[in-house]
Amino acid sequence: MHILIIGAAGMIGRKLTSALVAAGQVGGKPIEKLTLADVIEPASVAFGGAVETLASDLSAPGAATRLVSGRPDLVFHLAAIVSGEAEADFDKGYRINLDGTRYLLEAIRQEGLKQPYVPRLVFTSSIAVFGAPFPDAIGDEFFNTPLTSYGTQKAICELLLSDYSRKGFVDGIGIRLPTIAIRPGKPNAAASGFFSNILREPLVGQEAILPVSRDVRHWFASPRAAIGFLIHAAELDTTRLGWRRNLSAPGLSATVGEEIEALRRVAGEKAVRLIREVPDQRIIGMVDGWPKNFAARRAESLGFKAEKNFDEIIRIHVEDELGGKIGG
Amino acid sequence: MHILIIGAAGMIGRKLTSALVAAGQVGGKPIEKLTLADVIEPASVAFGGAVETLASDLSAPGAATRLVSGRPDLVFHLAAIVSGEAEADFDKGYRINLDGTRYLLEAIRQEGLKQPYVPRLVFTSSIAVFGAPFPDAIGDEFFNTPLTSYGTQKAICELLLSDYSRKGFVDGIGIRLPTIAIRPGKPNAAASGFFSNILREPLVGQEAILPVSRDVRHWFASPRAAIGFLIHAAELDTTRLGWRRNLSAPGLSATVGEEIEALRRVAGEKAVRLIREVPDQRIIGMVDGWPKNFAARRAESLGFKAEKNFDEIIRIHVEDELGGKIGG
Numbered sequence: 001m002h003i004l005i006i007g008a009a010g011m012i013g014r015k016l017t018s019a020l021v022a023a024g025q026v027g028g029k030p031i032e033k034l035t036l037a038d039v040i041e042p043a044s045v046a047f048g049g050a051v052e053t054l055a056s057d058l059s060a061p062g063a064a065t066r067l068v069s070g071r072p073d074l075v076f077h078l079a080a081i082v083s084g085e086a087e088a089d090f091d092k093g094y095r096i097n098l099d100g101t102r103y104l105l106e107a108i109r110q111e112g113l114k115q116p117y118v119p120r121l122v123f124t125s126s127i128a129v130f131g132a133p134f135p136d137a138i139g140d141e142f143f144n145t146p147l148t149s150y151g152t153q154k155a156i157c158e159l160l161l162s163d164y165s166r167k168g169f170v171d172g173i174g175i176r177l178p179t180i181a182i183r184p185g186k187p188n189a190a191a192s193g194f195f196s197n198i199l200r201e202p203l204v205g206q207e208a209i210l211p212v213s214r215d216v217r218h219w220f221a222s223p224r225a226a227i228g229f230l231i232h233a234a235e236l237d238t239t240r241l242g243w244r245r246n247l248s249a250p251g252l253s254a255t256v257g258e259e260i261e262a263l264r265r266v267a268g269e270k271a272v273r274l275i276r277e278v279p280d281q282r283i284i285g286m287v288d289g290w291p292k293n294f295a296a297r298r299a300e301s302l303g304f305k306a307e308k309n310f311d312e313i314i315r316i317h318v319e320d321e322l323g324g325k326i327g328g
Numbered sequence: 329m330h331i332l333i334i335g336a337a338g339m340i341g342r343k344l345t346s347a348l349v350a351a352g353q354v355g356g357k358p359i360e361k362l363t364l365a366d367v368i369e370p371a372s373v374a375f376g377g378a379v380e381t382l383a384s385d386l387s388a389p390g391a392a393t394r395l396v397s398g399r400p401d402l403v404f405h406l407a408a409i410v411s412g413e414a415e416a417d418f419d420k421g422y423r424i425n426l427d428g429t430r431y432l433l434e435a436i437r438q439e440g441l442k443q444p445y446v447p448r449l450v451f452t453s454s455i456a457v458f459g460a461p462f463p464d465a466i467g468d469e470f471f472n473t474p475l476t477s478y479g480t481q482k483a484i485c486e487l488l489l490s491d492y493s494r495k496g497f498v499d500g501i502g503i504r505l506p507t508i509a510i511r512p513g514k515p516n517a518a519a520s521g522f523f524s525n526i527l528r529e530p531l532v533g534q535e536a537i538l539p540v541s542r543d544v545r546h547w548f549a550s551p552r553a554a555i556g557f558l559i560h561a562a563e564l565d566t567t568r569l570g571w572r573r574n575l576s577a578p579g580l581s582a583t584v585g586e587e588i589e590a591l592r593r594v595a596g597e598k599a600v601r602l603i604r605e606v607p608d609q610r611i612i613g614m615v616d617g618w619p620k621n622f623a624a625r626r627a628e629s630l631g632f633k634a635e636k637n638f639d640e641i642i643r644i645h646v647e648d649e650l651g652g653k654i655g656g
Binding site for chain 2: 090131141142143144145146147149152155156159160162163166167243244
């Protein structure tokens with residue numbers, strides 16, 4: 001099979017590529033070709049089959065048509081600008097996060113009008129489609145009232161994905177990813193970055209800033225779980241979804257305090273002492289409007305799996321990013 | 329104040345225009361100018377203030393910009409192609425129902441970038457944003473899983489309306505109208521037309537076809553109630569909405585059997601005998617996926633009002649359309 005990954009240069013894109021290369025197959029079908037696309041050309045990978053890498057801005061005229069012209073059997077659409085950037089640059093957010101996705105769906109439809117073609121399309125949506133106030137746990141039928149342009153764009157793409165699937169133009173499935181923890185790499189400017197920073201940095205002997213109180217609750221999954229969701233979505237019998245093509249992924253609802261206790265158990269008191277509490281009113285205010293907990297029954301019953309506690313999430317990070325080694 | 333009505337030539341548009349002309353004011357502010365726009369030029373109306381009528385296709389480049397250039401204080405956006413047409417012509421549905429609305433929002437935003445401008449925008453959404461299976465009554469936090477492209481387009485416009493409002497570009501409010509009964513005029517090709525036909529035609533001594541069983545339940549409001557919703561939406565203090573700018577209007581949940589019993593009470597057995605039952609499997613199948621009942625608590629608490637029974641809906645039709653006279 002031929003797989004196209006749009007947004008292949010990002011953290012999830014690179015991990016997904018590695019996982020697909022390691023598996024060599026999806027749903028029992030051998031992978032013959034990987035096309036890796038992103039706004040900057042993704043690095044190539046060592047792979048037995050064909051690998052094509054290309055720089056492609058999905059929001060540019062004709063880009064989606066060119067990506068789809070190779071008629072990939074499976075498309076992962078991960079490309080988006082993040083929440084903060086979409087909020088700061090209204091036009092860019094709509095152009096990339098909404099128009100880009102619409103061009104992709106339309107390119108697939110147009111390709112199918114030439115000759116029958118209904119690829120599986122796995123789309124990464126976000127819990128940002130939900131906006132406060134929330135129930136104790138957000139259920140599978142709770143409405144989308146995003147409080148960011150990013151969340152609005154994701155919610156619109158979900159609706160388009162469903163409609164194009166219902167019309168038989170694509171075989172789409174959208175997965176609302178929890179906040180990814182522990183996000184590898186350096187601390188970044190994302191407002192949600194501290195959830196990862198306070199674990200990742202102390203695990204290598206570095207200080208980290210905690211800008212909110214320890215009782216803040218949020219919704220998490222590891223990068224490994226996220227890749228698992230996407231591959232499971234690619235392999236799923238989508239007739240089980242009916243026309244409700246978008247799912248909240250399972251995850252772990254935990255407080256910052258629970259994160260810190262898990263860090264203590266896995267890496268000891270020395271690591272915990274590296275967390276410095278520096279309240280930041282801007283971040284405290286934003287976090288208040290974010291989802292805290294879900295009842296993701298539908299995704300669970302469809303076989304999607306996440307971590308059960310933060311000890312597990314930390315261990316995955318130590319295994320996947322630190323070669324099993326803790327300490328600075 | 330200056331009011332722009334987009335979609336002014338349709339049934340709701342004409343009734344809304346008449347109601348505004350009769351009132352002469354909205355929220356205590358005198359109406360100085362009415363701009364009436366539609367794809368075909370709307371008929372003018374006798375009015376003390378200025379009236380401009382114009383043919384304008386909202387989905388054509390520049391049309392929205394021209395409509396907004398007069399900086400109306402209040403915009404009613406009623407224009408859309410109907411469900412059946414949007415389902416049959418995928419491109420046209422997205423072009424008119426989605427792109428047209430987006431052009432309008434964007435034209436308002438661009439006008440505001442030149443010089444501060446935040447008009448009230450009242451948007452007619454639809455219960456088609458919901459798709460079966462449903463709870464017994466659809467609550468205010470039930471999710472949007474439309475089963476038509478029309479419903480998808482309306483749900484997307486709702487999200488855009490909220491985001492443009494949250495960003496301060498427009499002061500938007502979307503009202504999901506129930507099925508309008510009794511719809512005046514001739515029987516039309518709409519699959520939902522029979523709900524009106526079986527009352528309207530017998531009231532003037534004409535036969536009507538009932539294609540579904542009498543226990544089919546659906547969600548209704550009179551044309552008069554619908555106009556009331558739109559004017560109330562124009563006058564409402566939108567700070568009461570927070571960022572949840574779209575509402576399911578109140579309505580009447582009733583069965584076809586209840587419609588017929590009301591007809592019997594208002595117009596007698598002779599009228600009821602004019603209903604001919606001719607089951608139509610295509611319509612029976614479609615109706616099955618339509619909303620049957622809502623708990624529209626939020627709109628009710630905000631002062632929106634609908635009818636309590638079909639006797640009332642029939643009497644409104646007799647008053648507003650038949651000059652108070654029943655019979656053929």
